Amino acid sequence: MPSQLICFNKDCRATYPVTEVIYNCPRCGSLLETDYPGLELDPENLKKVFRERRMDNSTLNQSGVWRYRELFPFLEDYSHVVTLREGNTPLLQSRPAGEYGGLESITFKHQGFNPTGSFKDNGMTCGAAQAMRLGMNRVGCVSTGNTSASMTAYAAAAGLQPIIFIPHGNISYGKLAQALEYGARTLQVEANFDQILALVRELAGRLGIYLLNSINPFRIEGQKSIAIEMMDQRDWNPPDWVVLPGGNLGNISAIGKALREMHELGFIPRVPRLAVVQAVGASPFYRFMQSPAPDAFGAEKKPETLATAIRIGDPVSWPKAWQEIGGSGGAVEMVTEAEIADAKAQIGKAGIGCEPASAATLAGIKKLTAAGVIGRSADVVAVLTGNLLKDPDYVYRYHTGQLKTESGAEIRGHFENKPVVVPNDADKIVELLSR
Ligand code: F0G
Numbered sequence: 001m002p003s004q005l006i007c008f009n010k011d012c013r014a015t016y017p018v019t020e021v022i023y024n025c026p027r028c029g030s031l032l033e034t035d036y037p038g039l040e041l042d043p044e045n046l047k048k049v050f051r052e053r054r055m056d057n058s059t060l061n062q063s064g065v066w067r068y069r070e071l072f073p074f075l076e077d078y079s080h081v082v083t084l085r086e087g088n089t090p091l092l093q094s095r096p097a098g099e100y101g102g103l104e105s106i107t108f109k110h111q112g113f114n115p116t117g118s119f120k121d122n123g124m125t126c127g128a129a130q131a132m133r134l135g136m137n138r139v140g141c142v143s144t145g146n147t148s149a150s151m152t153a154y155a156a157a158a159g160l161q162p163i164i165f166i167p168h169g170n171i172s173y174g175k176l177a178q179a180l181e182y183g184a185r186t187l188q189v190e191a192n193f194d195q196i197l198a199l200v201r202e203l204a205g206r207l208g209i210y211l212l213n214s215i216n217p218f219r220i221e222g223q224k225s226i227a228i229e230m231m232d233q234r235d236w237n238p239p240d241w242v243v244l245p246g247g248n249l250g251n252i253s254a255i256g257k258a259l260r261e262m263h264e265l266g267f268i269p270r271v272p273r274l275a276v277v278q279a280v281g282a283s284p285f286y287r288f289m290q291s292p293a294p295d296a297f298g299a300e301k302k303p304e305t306l307a308t309a310i311r312i313g314d315p316v317s318w319p320k321a322w323q324e325i326g327g328s329g330g331a332v333e334m335v336t337e338a339e340i341a342d343a344k345a346q347i348g349k350a351g352i353g354c355e356p357a358s359a360a361t362l363a364g365i366k367k368l369t370a371a372g373v374i375g376r377s378a379d380v381v382a383v384l385t386g387n388l389l390k391d392p393d394y395v396y397r398y399h400t401g402q403l404k405t406e407s408g409a410e411i412r413g414h415f416e417n418k419p420v421v422v423p424n425d426a427d428k429i430v431e432l433l434s435r
Contacts, residue, residue, distance in 0.1 A: 003074040005217060006035040008319060018074050021134060023201070023215045031320060033257070034074050034217045041070055043266045050232055064088035065125050065225040068232075071261065072126070072221040080132040082158040086121035087225055089113040091233050091381070094350040100343070101362050102369030104377050107239070108347070109230050112354055112387030116178060119226060119251060119385045120150035126222030127212040128154040136210035137161055140203070142189075142196040143213075144247065144309045145175030146386055151212045152182035163209060165189050165196050170308050172355075172391040193248075194299065194314040214250025215316050223254030224261070230381060231268055238272045241374055244383040245360040246276035246285055246332070247310035249321035251385070256324025272381075274330035275374075276321065277364030279305035279357075281406075283334040285318055292322055304406045306394060307340055309357035309386060331373050335363035338411050341398050345415035348395075353388030 005016040009030035016022060018034065025032055050068060053061035060066045060078055064087020091107050098106035111119035131139050139155050140163040141147050148164035155162035164179055168188040179186055189196045197213065204211045212219060231238065238259070244251055252274060259271045278286050282303035288296065300313030315321070325332060343366065344359030361382035368374040388395065397403040400418050403411040422429055
């Protein structure tokens with residue numbers, strides 16, 4: 001199947017071979033995307049093939065990404081693939097969490113079940129395969145934590161050298177620990193995510209590093225599988241809404257592209273409405289969408305949120321996110337630190353759990369249902385992007401009443417669950433638990 005890179009800018013649309021190491025259009029500087037001219041598939045047959053592959057023990061088909069490879073056929077040779085059996089993440093229903101969000105029920109697509117505990121693995125297996133195909137030896141990224149953990153695991157599995165650039169003091173220990181354990185050369189830069197991205201773009205060329213941030217179009221191709229697997233699990237019935245947290249806006253771009261393409265190719269009858277939720281202190285896309293115009297994107301100079309995964313002020317993929325939200329008749333919402341924290345505790349109480357950024361979804365849904373944008377009986381899938389254990393420090397602080405914003409303001413949670421210290425005394429414990 002022919003594949004190419006194409007400029008995302010409608011006025012340019014320059015094309016380039018998929019084997020060129022580029023991240024932006026050399027002609028106009030815009031974002032790039034992967035394109036498959038003339039792609040025609042037989043949806044009914046492929047739906048059966050995808051199902052059969054779930055029972056197959058071959059490496060490629062056990063991956064919840066590569067099982068769907070016909071929908072992102074950018075490789076000619078699958079011997080480059082490095083898989084940790086990513087994807088295969090569940091759809092989990094919860095009535096109580098749904099009710100908290102103003103819905104009858106809610107479904108979570110939980111990407112925290114991935115091998116490194118976040119949705120990044122879906123994209124990284126494709127990014128790593130592309131690095132191998134190009135013959136690159138070094139891979140690198142700037143990251144708020146999850147991308148670096150994921151990239152390092154795949155690089156290690158592939159025998160590539162991982163170099164990560166992270167904002168000093170602003171990633172959770174869970175994520176940093178993963179990167180150290182998987183063997184990344186770890187540089188903690190005294191700057192924020194947006195500043196480091198500019199730095200890393202320069203260093204990539206000088207040091208021969210293949211960049212695996214979400215500006216890399218092959219990562220976006222892999223993340224499409226989140227939506228594809230979701231549709232397969234729902235017997236190809238689209239929900240009314242798909243809601244996700246927004247940071248650098250790569251994931252909304254990927255999921256939007258996947259749904260659009262599945263619709264165009266005849267896999268699904270319609271495209272669900274898409275919603276992105278940002279934290280108030282890092283909400284440039286929310287502000288932009290209040291009155292969007294091509295030259296009007298204003299970056300947030302000092303993004304702040306305890307949901308450090310989405311602490312991003314200048315999201316590179318905003319033009320793609322704008323297209324996907326607009327095209328689907330979607331919405332953008334922003335939520336406070338306290339709203340995120342409480343929504344997270346509710347997802348936890350449902351026995352599901354997630355990291356703070358992921359919980360922005362439920363907090364945003366609560367606001368969108370209250371505003372009447374999402375109906376009470378709507379069929380809503382929220383994408384939980386990361387595992388509960390990614391940021392245990394946040395969890396402990398919340399439940400013990402010690403969570404504070406970066407400026408030191410206390411966050412009083414409504415669902416605290418403090419541990420109690422007891423003496424080694426059966427009677428006293430019986431008395432305590434009888435109250
Ligand atoms: N949720 C989690 C848990 C994340 O780690 C990220 C992004 C997002 C949501 C936002 O996704 O950037 O595609 O809009 N984390 C990146 C990282 C930036 O470096 O790990 P996005």
